[in-house]
Structures are given as C-alpha cells and as structure tokens.
Amino acid sequence: MSSTNDKDGYAQSLIDEFENDVKESVQAELESLLKDTLDSHIPKGGHLTLMLANSQGEFPVSRDSVYRDLKWRFYLHNCSRACSVNFDHATEGANDLKRALTFYLLPENSHIHGIKSYRSTMKYAGSFALIEKYVFIENHLTATPESLQMISTRLINAALDKARDYDTPYNYTSLFYIIKLWLSLSAHELIPAALRINVPLNKVALPERRADLYEKLRATISTWVSFSEEDLGHMMEYALFWIEKATPKLAALEPVIEKVNRDGKGGKISRRHPDTKLQASFEVKVEGKTIMQATRRNDRPDWIRYIWKADWAQALDHVRNAVFIMIALITGARASELAPLSISDITNDRADGSGEYWIRIVRWKTAGDPNYNGELEHLPLPRFIAESVIAYDKLRNIGRKTHRHWLFQSNKVGSATELKAVTPGILESVLRQLREFLPIERIHTHRFRKTIAEILITQDERNIDLIRALFGHKTFQMTLKYIARNPSMVRCVALSLEQSYTHELQEIIQAIRMGAYSGLAASRIYEQITAKPKDFQGKKIQISLLEYVTNLLIGGHPLFIKRTAVGTYCVTAEHFKQDNLPPCIQGRDFGGELPHPDPTNCHYDCRKIVVLEKAKTALEENVKFFQRILNNPKATLPAATCHEIRAKIESYQYHLANLSLSNLHHHNPDFADHLAANDLQPNRILAVNLND
Structure with missing residues (x-):
C-alpha cells in the first residue's frame, strides 16, 4: 500500500508541477502584455508625429509600400508568399488611426511585445477590427478628432468588458493589446494629436482587469x-x-x-x-x-x-x-x-x-x-x-x-x-x-x-x-538513455508527453470502455481497463499516464501515439529494429537512428493498431471499394496485386467482425471475469502491454 501511495504521490507531484508551469507561463505572457516599454519616449525606428509633420505620408514602410498606401505589402525572408495589411475600414477616420498604430507594430519600430516579424505585424494589426467594433460601431462613433475626444475611461472599460463577456478569449486579449498600444502612443505623443485619446493606462489595467486577462490568457495560450x-x-x-x-x-x-x-x-x-x-x-x-x-x-x-x-x-x-x-x-x-x-x-x-x-x-x-x-x-x-x-x-x-x-x-x-x-x-x-x-x-x-x-x-x-x-551523441537512442539520467528532463518530457497524448489516450480508453474495438493493442488496453477500472476514471487517467511515461523514459523507451485515420490509432512504446519493423516502415533504412512508425502509411494488419467503432463506416467503404476492383471484368490485374488487395479486404473484414463482437464483451460477465483473471501487473498501466 505504501509503495502505491508513493507512486501516486510522485505522479500527483508531476501534475502539480505542470499546473505550476501553466501559471508561470501565463504570468510571463501577462507581464509582456501589460508592460509599457515606452517609458523612454524615444522611438526605436521612427517618430511618426515628426515624420508626418515633414511629409505627406510618402515615406516608405516596406520595400514596395509607402505610409499612405491602402495596402502595406511585406515580403518575407526566404519565403515567396507575401503578407500584407489592408486599410479598407468603412468607419470614418479608421484607416488613419490604423496606419498610425500599425506603424508601431512594424518590427523596426515596435516598442511593445517585442514584435520580430511582419507576420506578427499582420496578426496584431488585424486586432484593429475589434477596436472598430467595440469602441466605434457599438458606441455609434467615428475615428474623427471630434469623436475621439468623446472616448472616456468608462467607455474603454465597457468595450473591454463586452468583449470579455461576449467574445472569444483570444479576441478579448487581442482587443486589450491594441487598446493598450493606442493609450501608450497617445500618452507619449508618438502619434498625431488628432488620433490620440486621453485615457490613462493605469485606469484600464486595473487589478480586476489583470485577473480577467490571466484567466483568458490561460484559455488561449498554449503554454x-x-x-x-x-x-x-x-x-x-x-x-x-x-x-x-x-x-x-x-x-x-x-x-x-x-x-x-x-x-x-x-x-x-x-x-x-x-x-x-x-x-x-x-x-x-x-x-x-x-x-x-x-x-x-x-x-x-x-x-x-x-x-x-x-x-x-x-x-x-x-x-x-x-x-x-x-x-x-x-x-x-x-x-x-x-x-x-x-x-x-x-x-x-x-x-x-x-x-x-x-x-x-x-x-x-x-x-x-x-x-x-x-x-x-x-x-x-x-x-x-x-x-x-x-x-x-x-x-x-x-x-x-x-x-x-x-x-x-x-x-x-x-x-x-x-x-x-x-x-x-x-x-x-x-x-x-x-x-x-x-x-x-x-x-x-x-x-x-x-x-x-x-x-x-x-x-x-x-x-x-x-x-x-x-x-x-551519435544516435537518438543514446540521447534517450542520457535523458533517463536527468530527473528534471524526465519530468519535463513526461509532462509534455502527457499534454500531447492525454486527449488521444482518453478518447481511446473511453471508446474501448463504452464501445467496439479491434486490434491486439486495443485488446491489451481493454484487459488493463478490466483489471484495474479505477485507474481509468477521471483524473486517475492523468496520474496513470504520467507514471507510465516516466517509467518508459527511465527505461530508455520511446512513446508513440498517433491518429492514423478516423477512429484508428497507432499506439506503441516498442524499440523497433530492422528485424521487427511494423509494416508501415518495412524496407526503409534508418541508419543509426531509432525507427518509429509512419502513420501516413498505416496497415490494418499491424499489431500496433487500435481500431475503434468510429472506423466502422470507413472500413465498410474500403471493403466495397476494393471488392469492386477485384470484380471489375474489364480490369486484368497481376496475381501479386490481386493477392495484396484480398489481404487488405481480409484485414478490413477482420476488424469489422471484431467491432461487432466487441460490443458483446461489455455485456458478457464471463468474458470480463476471464480478462480480469489474467496475470496483470498493477501500477504499470499500459506499459507492459504496449511494448509487446
């Protein structure tokens, strides 16, 4: 009992560490979002107010565009596809304001959030549509100097509240970002006076707003x-x-x-x-x-x-x-x-x-x-x-x-x-x-x-x-053995794997528990579920997976779970060698590297495949398709090709039969008792069976 509690405690500590990492990541993003880097009042690459005072907006903003253009085009390094920012808003004065804000979203002029690419310029400039919607259109305002003078702290906060309550978390944080940029540029007089608003940033970035942003960032940022x-x-x-x-x-x-x-x-x-x-x-x-x-x-x-x-x-x-x-x-x-x-x-x-x-x-x-x-x-x-x-x-x-x-x-x-x-x-x-x-x-x-x-x-x-x-190291396998000696990296990889695979494994486990399944790997998972059902419920799944992944890494084993088609997964933790390659990679030369499956070339006769009930329709269509090829009197196929097609049909029919049969397993106590009586090792959820 003590050993089991120790393992559960370690797995729970991994989950706690993951939660702490999420908080740390979101906090770092929140600090970046709230940080005002314009304190020096010295523009990084250009002072727009002065530049417009000395020209009619004819200065270049890219290789092929000048400030006054209706579209700014940017060509990326080592990339043939261009990106661009359009100034085609219907609200009066909106395009002038968007140009001014976008000028400071260019990598060479950026002060906030450390923009490093024109792709980011395009993404953040797209947030201006949220200002147009929530600040101008919702309040029946324009972006003319007369309307801008009417924009108050209360109006800005109300616009943010509406985006928070009725829009996506991403749009809410994006609106805050572009408004914050507008307020900072106005406060430091880096945009023309006619485009500024008199709203102090500290009246918008209130503690309550920080708490809202934290929760929304947690929902939008992949930590x-x-x-x-x-x-x-x-x-x-x-x-x-x-x-x-x-x-x-x-x-x-x-x-x-x-x-x-x-x-x-x-x-x-x-x-x-x-x-x-x-x-x-x-x-x-x-x-x-x-x-x-x-x-x-x-x-x-x-x-x-x-x-x-x-x-x-x-x-x-x-x-x-x-x-x-x-x-x-x-x-x-x-x-x-x-x-x-x-x-x-x-x-x-x-x-x-x-x-x-x-x-x-x-x-x-x-x-x-x-x-x-x-x-x-x-x-x-x-x-x-x-x-x-x-x-x-x-x-x-x-x-x-x-x-x-x-x-x-x-x-x-x-x-x-x-x-x-x-x-x-x-x-x-x-x-x-x-x-x-x-x-x-x-x-x-x-x-x-x-x-x-x-x-x-x-x-x-x-x-x-x-x-x-x-x-x-010369090989990937040597690196895996090295990682096994680094507890910190084992935890990090385990947490990353848990994040990567929990959704897939939960879907597989839920489908196997409640519906039909086929494949040797699926049968082994079902045996484990039957033997220890409590380990496959709620948060216990997460703890079991973390423990499993940690054991694999310490043993120098890889883990591979990949969706190959609708209702079909490749699930393995096996070290493959040239003499035991799965059918999807047979005949390939991996040199000194560790072979791993190719989900784009999945075979239904593979021992690593998990086939769930969702795949039934696709399997039935596959049988019909290949049967029509064999039955076509106008087609004369080589004997080897006919043999290969028949083998495919047999593998599809095998899984279809299992999918129908598997539904009976959940209603057959004798079958469940038989599986539960198998010699299964506790606290090694999936680990042994996926390696077989």
Whole structure:
C-alpha cells in the first residue's frame, strides 16, 4: 500500500508541477502584455508625429509600400508568399488611426511585445477590427478628432468588458493589446494629436482587469509551445558565435586588461596624446564584426580618455547569454532552479577533469513550504557545455580581485556588485538582451525547457543534428538513455508527453470502455481497463499516464501515439529494429537512428493498431471499394496485386467482425471475469502491454 501511495504521490507531484508551469507561463505572457516599454519616449525606428509633420505620408514602410498606401505589402525572408495589411475600414477616420498604430507594430519600430516579424505585424494589426467594433460601431462613433475626444475611461472599460463577456478569449486579449498600444502612443505623443485619446493606462489595467486577462490568457495560450526550428537556428548561431568564436579572442585580452589594472586608477586610461597601439590592443574582431574596443574620448583639448569597460561588460554578457541558452535547453530546469547557479555547481567525476560533468540544482516544491530547504539534484551535463561555462567563468573574472559568484548576473557597471541572494528576476537581464538581439518572439524561460522535450517527442529528423550537437551523441537512442539520467528532463518530457497524448489516450480508453474495438493493442488496453477500472476514471487517467511515461523514459523507451485515420490509432512504446519493423516502415533504412512508425502509411494488419467503432463506416467503404476492383471484368490485374488487395479486404473484414463482437464483451460477465483473471501487473498501466 505504501509503495502505491508513493507512486501516486510522485505522479500527483508531476501534475502539480505542470499546473505550476501553466501559471508561470501565463504570468510571463501577462507581464509582456501589460508592460509599457515606452517609458523612454524615444522611438526605436521612427517618430511618426515628426515624420508626418515633414511629409505627406510618402515615406516608405516596406520595400514596395509607402505610409499612405491602402495596402502595406511585406515580403518575407526566404519565403515567396507575401503578407500584407489592408486599410479598407468603412468607419470614418479608421484607416488613419490604423496606419498610425500599425506603424508601431512594424518590427523596426515596435516598442511593445517585442514584435520580430511582419507576420506578427499582420496578426496584431488585424486586432484593429475589434477596436472598430467595440469602441466605434457599438458606441455609434467615428475615428474623427471630434469623436475621439468623446472616448472616456468608462467607455474603454465597457468595450473591454463586452468583449470579455461576449467574445472569444483570444479576441478579448487581442482587443486589450491594441487598446493598450493606442493609450501608450497617445500618452507619449508618438502619434498625431488628432488620433490620440486621453485615457490613462493605469485606469484600464486595473487589478480586476489583470485577473480577467490571466484567466483568458490561460484559455488561449498554449503554454507548452516550444521554440521552432527557425528559432533554434537563430539561438544556436548566436550561442556558438559567442562561445566558439568570440570567447577565445576575448580571453586573449587578459594581459592587456591585467596591465591596465596594474597601472592603477581602477582601470581608467588617460593620455595626453592619441595612443594607437593601445587602441589596437583592445580591439577584437570576429568575422569582420567589432565586439570589443577602447573608445577615445576628448573631454579636454589636452587630455584623452579611453573607455573600454562598457564594451567589455557587454561582450561578457553576450557570452553569458550563450551559456544560458545551452544550459536552459539541455537541463529542462525551471527559472527558480537556473537563477541561483554558480560555477561551483559544475563538477566533474575526476579531479583531472577527464570524467563526466554534472550540474547541481536545487529543486523546490511547487507549493511554498517555509520549512522546506529544497532538494539537491545532480544532472548530467555534456562536456562541451560544461567547458563553455568554465571558459566563461574564467573570462568574466579577468582583472578582478574577487570572483563573481552567480553565473547569470550581469557584468555591466552598476550590476556587478555581489548579491547575497538571487531570485528568478536575475534572468530578466538575459532574456531582455536575447529579445533585443534575436528575431524570436515570446522568449521566456519556460519555453527553453519545453524545446528539447518536444524534439524528443516528435523525433523530428530536422532537429536531430541539434540533439547531436548539444548532447554529443551519435544516435537518438543514446540521447534517450542520457535523458533517463536527468530527473528534471524526465519530468519535463513526461509532462509534455502527457499534454500531447492525454486527449488521444482518453478518447481511446473511453471508446474501448463504452464501445467496439479491434486490434491486439486495443485488446491489451481493454484487459488493463478490466483489471484495474479505477485507474481509468477521471483524473486517475492523468496520474496513470504520467507514471507510465516516466517509467518508459527511465527505461530508455520511446512513446508513440498517433491518429492514423478516423477512429484508428497507432499506439506503441516498442524499440523497433530492422528485424521487427511494423509494416508501415518495412524496407526503409534508418541508419543509426531509432525507427518509429509512419502513420501516413498505416496497415490494418499491424499489431500496433487500435481500431475503434468510429472506423466502422470507413472500413465498410474500403471493403466495397476494393471488392469492386477485384470484380471489375474489364480490369486484368497481376496475381501479386490481386493477392495484396484480398489481404487488405481480409484485414478490413477482420476488424469489422471484431467491432461487432466487441460490443458483446461489455455485456458478457464471463468474458470480463476471464480478462480480469489474467496475470496483470498493477501500477504499470499500459506499459507492459504496449511494448509487446
């Protein structure tokens, strides 16, 4: 009993962790949505009010469009299909207002939400239709200066309330976003006076509104979205540039910096005459890009200062960011676990560094417990990443009398003071810089820990090279064994799998319990349901699945559940080899990779197929279709083809017979007793049977 309770407790802790992840993800999105980044009042790429004052709107907004055009066309990098924003609203003055707002939704001008692509421009600009509906049309207003003066705080809040109560969660959050942009641009006078409204943002983003947005965001945002292949490409290019190419060249500055510090004055450099040799010694170029230099300042006619510390700190922060990308991707650790990392948390099995590397993290319970000091976990760390961390630590301590402690603390002046403790907020500097330098939207810590998990689930061949690069493994199977040694990643993958497969498994289980089914895998699942029916009810299904997935990962097994047709699934957790491939992939060469089924080529004679009652109509139509081919007197088919068609018909008829027979199983106590009497192992829901 104790063992069962322990397992249920562990599975429940996984569910609690998932719930905590959802809250963390939604909170990060909410903060992005509410954040006003216009505090500096300095436009990023253009000040629309000034630009319109000096022209008639004829300045370009893209390669082929100017501001005054009725359509702005954008052509995407490496993409032949264009995207565009139309200005064809019927409400008077609406197109002028939409142009002004869309101008600040362009990636080059964006201030809010970190827009990085014209696809996002098009998506957010589409939200203007919600302003037209809920602010103008619903209140019988236009977008003329006279009407805009009538828009009050009460009217804006009423419009948002109506969208909240009568529209979709997505439209509600989208309306808030575009209204927030309008209010911010008005407050900072970045759009023409005739288009502004006098509604304070803090009178709209009230605590009650924040609570509403939180709930709606939770309903609209997929909190388990990983970084895309393109996103990963940008991150890896950035990380490898700073780790492999920049770090060695920056490290070569050590004697220069040490000498400057020995000369006194806290590293300050003053000269009466230009010192070209000094300037050259501080200059670091990588691939034609200057990443470090000493900048000359002529503060007085007879005195020259050379400024170098700001450039040095910025370069160090880039290397830090690169290290963060690698560790965040590879460990599956959460923000609260990454923030307090230091160089002392990286260890090696052997004193000479020839053993395996490990990273020590402190894991906290999802529910706050003041008497709980955290639980230590040592996670395996690939040698390349461990050595990158060590190289960065040496680099950031060049010229320093005391070593910096926290790994992800900023190196910039004013940020380098030693902290006695850290919070996840220390990572904000990293994330802010990554958002600035990478063309990736929604960069949040939780997305890093989902990405490797998603690759492992989908076994996406396009990202196998990334897996190899990060883990240093030749095959996918080696990576699975590596993951089994990382409890944090096991949890992360288990939670991702649970999210990916719970709906499908619940549909399969419900259909098998209540209706007809066919296939060896379906029969095995039915046996498990009959043996332990309580484990397949309500939330218990979720706990059982999490336990099952965790056992598979620790054992180095893959999991594959995929809908192949209406009412038909491929369900397996088997390691396939060349001599036991399922019919859908027989004859294919997988090299050293782990073979997995191809649901687009499903065969009804496969031992892994689950056929549910929904498939009955399709099976009957398949029989009729292929029977007509065989019975066609005008068609002369080769003997081998006729044999193949007859085999297909037999497999369809076999499942049709089972689907009719299976309905009797639920009304036959003797049959149920027979299944319950089978030798089934408790607490290993599906695991044994799906591997058979």
